[in-house]
Amino acid sequence: MRTETSGAIGDQDKTVTPQPNPSQNNMQRDQHESCNSVPFDHGQNLASLSGPRAALSVMFQCGSPASLLDVGCGIGQWVQAARELGVKDAWGLDGVRIPSASLHFPAENFLTQPLTKPFSLARRFDVALCLEVGEHLDSEHARTLIETLVAHADTIYFSGACPGQPGQHHVNCQWPAYWQQLFNEQGYACSDRLRWMLWADERIEPWYRQNIFVAKREPTLAGKEARIPPVVHPALLPFLLQGEEIAKVETGRMSLSWYGAILPKALWAKLQRRTAALTKQDSVDLTKS
Structure with missing residues (x-):
């Protein structure tokens, strides 16, 4: 986040971190590749590469981080966009097995882990991403997700679907303040300044522009910063109205x-x-x- 003491968004300290052990990565892939903890079909993912490219150009405007972990990466558009911006040590992780041929980035940098359980990669990254992921996990796993993220990075770019936002297995749609509180409990302060920087960029999918914020490890400020307000992006409104109609059908509110x-x-x-x-x-x- 951007504060009086931390500098601009994307201005990350370049720390040297050990590479994940390749044999350990293979073991993790073999162990978890069939353990899809959440029902999800990434073949229905509407995300583009142009959106991540545009967003990361703003997020990293003060310089690209040396390392990045995308938790819930899907087929890896954000990982590939980061690599194009010079992040050589970029990794993607998902709770669903992704065929190598479907990935936008090298398969050796992809890991599969159930996102409903705590895990550690035995290293930290300059930056972590977790974009439109939390809503797919039951609320009982929300705190586990945040604890996993803060165990791997001091700066985290996060977004989660808002209430009424349609999508596959959307079971915990929340306004940003819900996630902000969970980050605060871990000593991270949050800011939504980034979303206003991305708000008018039509290359970026509207759910990112509406929901994204930055969480940064700042124990002295955590919980004291302003609450992130609930807002609806005009470009996302048609999707929300569609979601309301779907909800009527699924909850039996239509006539027999x-x-x-x-x-x-x-x-x-x-x-x-x-x-x-x-x-x-x-x-x-x-x-x-």
């Missing part, structure tokens, strides 16, 4: 006649889409042969 009418329509539409996809695949196969 509505459910009776929509079910056969939905099944028929799904069948048509599936048939069209198979027909298209058959045509491709015939062309190749």
